[in-house]
Amino acid sequence: MLSSFLIVGKRPLEIKKAIADVTEKDELKKGGRILRNQNDLASHDKMNLRPFVFGVDIDGVCAQHTVAFRDIVARERNVPVDSLTLECSWGFEEWNFQEGDFERFHRQAVVEHRMLADMPSMPGASKALWRLSEAGVWIRIITHRLYTNWDHAIAAGDTAKWLDKAKIPYRDLCFVGGKTAVDAHIYVEDAPHNIDALRSQGRNVIVFEQPYNRDLSEPRAANWEQVEAMVFEQLAIYQGAVQHQLPGFDPSIERLAD
Numbered sequence: 001m002l003s004s005f006l007i008v009g010k011r012p013l014e015i016k017k018a019i020a021d022v023t024e025k026d027e028l029k030k031g032g033r034i035l036r037n038q039n040d041l042a043s044h045d046k047m048n049l050r051p052f053v054f055g056v057d058i059d060g061v062c063a064q065h066t067v068a069f070r071d072i073v074a075r076e077r078n079v080p081v082d083s084l085t086l087e088c089s090w091g092f093e094e095w096n097f098q099e100g101d102f103e104r105f106h107r108q109a110v111v112e113h114r115m116l117a118d119m120p121s122m123p124g125a126s127k128a129l130w131r132l133s134e135a136g137v138w139i140r141i142i143t144h145r146l147y148t149n150w151d152h153a154i155a156a157g158d159t160a161k162w163l164d165k166a167k168i169p170y171r172d173l174c175f176v177g178g179k180t181a182v183d184a185h186i187y188v189e190d191a192p193h194n195i196d197a198l199r200s201q202g203r204n205v206i207v208f209e210q211p212y213n214r215d216l217s218e219p220r221a222a223n224w225e226q227v228e229a230m231v232f233e234q235l236a237i238y239q240g241a242v243q244h245q246l247p248g249f250d251p252s253i254e255r256l257a258d
């Protein structure tokens with residue numbers, strides 16, 4: 001709404017110009033300016049018109065991989081589940097794995113037990129990701145589940161099934177070993193080698209806390225509440241402000257059942 005001082009004492013043409021000036025200033029403030037030339041086009045990215053992309057790992061971040069894998073190894077070895085600690089290093093040495101054991105057990109887990117379709121999800125992951133998605137964050141799932149030369153159909157199919165079952169929202173699903181090949185404004189990851197590789201390229205990575213990554217530096221998150229807060233903080237910096245869901249208008253969160 002124009003204030004009255006712009007109108008008083010001005011002739012019709014001056015009033016029109018005053019309206020145009022104020023309208024353009026308002027549009028610029030809102031970031032709603034129409035692109036006009038090459039310079040404007042070059043500044044397209046600076047105007048934050050691209051979505052804010054969040055790269056999300058699955059195993060050890062959205063899915064409790066160690067818990068699911070331990071159940072299957074215990075069954076295969078016919079030992080009590082509690083005899084296998086969850087305080088594992090990256091290579092499961094605490095479970096007395098010998099050369100080739102990981103590959104053998106993991107293949108059994110994926111192919112015979114269909115572990116990738118049936119893993120406990122990480123508490124709070126689904127709701128946090130829905131809230132972020134509805135605030136405009138582009139969720140990009142990045143996983144290295146095709147790391148062997150067999151049974152890709154099972155691994156890929158069961159991954160998609162699990163994401164549906166766990167109610168994880170996403171716009172891209174990337175199966176890739178070298179995670180630096182996939183762009184994102186911020187990542188959440190648990191594997192030490194992936195975190196190191198991404199950070200060595202200056203990428204913004206939240207370490208999702210697991211026993212095998214305790215020596216890695218901040219930013220670190222112990223749970224999905226902390227991940228969500230960190231991503232919202234980065235989104236606010238990227239956009240200048242964040243519009244959360246209005247209170248009382250949150251049907252998509254309500255329809256999720258844990």
Ligand SMILES: [Mg+2]
Pocket residue numbers: 057058059060061189190191
């Ligand atoms: Mg992982």
